Amino acid sequence: MWRAVEARDASADGRFVVAVRTTGIYCRPSCPSRHPRRENVSFYPDPSAAEAAGFRPCLRCKPRDETSPQVAWVRKTRDYIRGNSEKPIALADLERETGVSSSHLQRTFKRVIGVTPRQYREACRVDSLKARLRSGETVADAAHGVGYGSTSWLYADPTAKLGMTPGEYRRKGEGVEISYRIVDSPLGRLLVARTANGVCYVGLADTDSTLEVALLGEYPAAALEREEGEPDAWTLDILHYLEGRAARLGDIPLDVSGTGFQLRVWRELRAIPKGETRTYEQVARSLGKLGGARAVGEACAHNPVALLIPCHRVVRKGGDLGGYAWGVERKKALLEKEQ
16 A cells, blocks of 8 residues: 555555545545655545544545546546447547556556446446347347347356346246245235246335335236245245344345346345445445445345345445335334344
């Protein structure tokens, strides 16, 4: 970290801040101000930690400002890729667009956005492909429309891209069989839906109709079948968890799909220990996404398997609970039970 400060390395911005005891100020590693003496310097993971220790932000490099020049050109790169994802993009194109060298661009883009420019372009192409399939285009026309020379890659590992085969996605899940059951739980009515591969949807609400409408919204063309009778093993595990009994939710297989970033957020949420919370900003920083708190919140909002992916463990800065698809009171009750 000290070497980064000596070099005024902008790629280290967002990874930590530099606090100077003699001035009481903390800065970005790249701050152009005069270098402090090493013995007067301490490091903190983020501005909040430095301020909690009594330091105030530098007025020159503005370490709390997420719209730094570095973040600004990364966003410009992101917008350029998004607007041109259906045609070839070379690193030289990005260099001309931003005026930043390719090596620095790739390294910094990955730290801020979480993926490389090439991976981001691929994700944008998949998003365009999905939009074309939803609009009714044939698989071949949609693939060629977003710049793929053939459709073979789609069928090699379709679930890695779309969560189902291209044909199933185009038909909005038509032909996919989903079984679900609704049971009483300590937090209201509980719906657990599953495919042959694992649980694909979990919801909590006051009424069965609310849950069924939400499930239908997720899978509008799937074959939905409500089951009655004794709960299956996966539903029992979730009930035991809600009742405060021993349950191994992490062992329940999931069958969900999302964007690359959503999947990374969901994996990070599953790593939060029971009884603990993280802020949206902390989750974003753990993924290397500077200023990504809002994006993390959106990924939480699109989580289809509440409880199994514990988005209730993510709160706002300062401890405010923030939002929750099934009501803030349920979020509060879940956290209190876990703690």
